[in-house]
Structures are given as C-alpha cells and as structure tokens.
Amino acid sequence: MAVSVKGYSKSKQGNVKLSTNFKVSEFACQDGSDVVFIAPALVTILQKVRTHFGKPVTINSAYRTPTHNKKVGGTTNSQHCLGTAADIKITGISPKTVAKYFPRTSLIVLIVLLNVFQNSFLLSPFIIFFIFYCLTK
Secondary structure (H helix, E strand, O other): OOOOOEEEEHHHHOOOEOOOOOEHHHHOOOOOOOEEEEOHHHHHHHHHHHHHHOOOOEEEEOOOOHHHHHHOOOOOOOHHHHOOEEEEEOOOOOHHHHHHHOOOOOEEEEEEOHHHHOOOOOOOOOEEEEEEEEOOO
16 A cells, blocks of 8 residues: 655745654755655654654654755665655664664564664664555554
C-alpha cells in the first residue's frame, strides 16, 4: 500500500504543529524551497521516539527536493524526495539505543545503522538514518 503524504507551504504553514513536539518547518528542505512533503506516519514515529527518550529529536534532513537531493549525493529514488525519510540526532543517545527502541506497530522500520556507513561523510556517529514504509494491519 502507498504511504500517505501531505504537502505544506513552509512560508504559510511552517509553524503548524504536526505533533506535540514537531512542526512543519523542521521537515523542510535545506535548499530554502517553500514546498514541504511529509508523511504523517513519519511524524508519528518520530514523536514516539521523542516521547520515549524524553529528549529533543533534531531532524537534520527530512524532505528534499530532487535538485537538493542530487546536490547532497542522495540516491535517485530517495525516500527523502517523497517526504517519507528523515535523518535524526538525539544528543546523548546512541544510534544503537535508538534502533533498539523503534516501535513495532503497523510500520516496518528499516534502520541502517552507522556501522554500515562508517566511512560516509553524510552520517555522524550520532545520527541514524531511517526509512519506513507504512503498511496497514
């Protein structure tokens, strides 16, 4: 099944709260574009992670325009371009600890741990990269 994705305007809706701790602007492309695509299920899982650890979840990269994705070396079929992926950081919490937590609900979460990408300049030791696909029960 397809993942539900909603479109927003950063300039008009940037301060709209998507959950208790996340707003639209945090998911915006770093190239300054106005359009922001966000999968509500992504927000839900990030909020669950934030609530569980009781610490801010910093979104380093979420939605990317295809042009920006290419500029940063993203894959041509990157989930970032669809609004269904995010690179996050939780200060003081290891990626391994975060990976062990991920809720096993109706989401299948594919977690690529940093030890797979040790030589990647895009990922620091405190960031995990995850992509998810939403499936219905």
